Amino acid sequence: DTGVSQDPRHKITKRGQNVTFRCDPISEHNRLYWYRQTLGQGPEFLTYFQNEAQLEKSRLLSDRFSAERPKGSFSTLEIQRTEQGDSAMYLCASSTAGTGEYEQYFGPGTRLTVT
Amino acid sequence: QKEVEQNSGPLSVPEGAIASLNCTYSDRGSQSFFWYRQYSGKSPELIMFIYSNGDKEDGRFTAQLNKASQYVSLLIRDSQPSDSATYLCAVAYYGQNFVFGPGTRLSVLP
Numbered sequence: 508d509t510g511v512s513q514d515p516r517h518k519i520t521k522r523g524q525n526v527t528f529r530c531d532p533i534s535e536h537n538r539l540y541w542y543r544q545t546l547g548q549g550p551e552f553l554t555y556f557q558n559e560a561q562l563e564k565s566r567l568l569s570d571r572f573s574a575e576r577p578k579g580s581f582s583t584l585e586i587q588r589t590e591q592g593d594s595a596m597y598l599c600a601s602s603t604a605g606t607g608e609y610e611q612y613f614g615p616g617t618r619l620t621v622t
Numbered sequence: 623q624k625e626v627e628q629n630s631g632p633l634s635v636p637e638g639a640i641a642s643l644n645c646t647y648s649d650r651g652s653q654s655f656f657w658y659r660q661y662s663g664k665s666p667e668l669i670m671f672i673y674s675n676g677d678k679e680d681g682r683f684t685a686q687l688n689k690a691s692q693y694v695s696l697l698i699r700d701s702q703p704s705d706s707a708t709y710l711c712a713v714a715y716y717g718q719n720f721v722f723g724p725g726t727r728l729s730v731l732p
Contacts, residue, residue, distance in 0.1 A: 538717055542722075547725075548725075549710050549712075549725050550710070555718065562718070563718060607673070609716055609717040613658075613665040614665060616665045
């Protein structure tokens, strides 16, 4: 049973460039979440999918951020025109949609550095 | 604005002692509660979840939930140096609207 995987693990980019991250959830999980975490803070919710449907999106998510989960399996998070304030750890988590089962399991994260 | 509050610490306890971590939340509609452990530079690891008022025990860990007081806690018995980490409290409405606290740093002294 493999866990949640994320790729790449580290990304360094110059301000203004676009970046894309990938998340592969645990195979039987149909809920997928994206978070952003900065030093000394807890994870901050960005968006949530159930299967291929994006059901929730944080008001904090600017128009430069977009996420997809086209076939209800892996997901991508794209950040356009990156800014230095986007530097953070981007975390993906997955869970089942079973009744009474809401536990999320996190991947290792993608650390983004914008120079 | 839904909020989850935790004492940032550090909370220092001697090896073998009980560590008590606390969390309060603002949204009375919250139904599911989680504790994650996060080592420096790593991603959060789920250690406990609780959905009903009362206590839930799993090995050395006990989660306690009091919805009337909007309070959830984590007790770690027989603390070990390997328990030294940041502990994140997360609150949700079933499988949605997850909000994480800032975390409490725990240091277990040998």
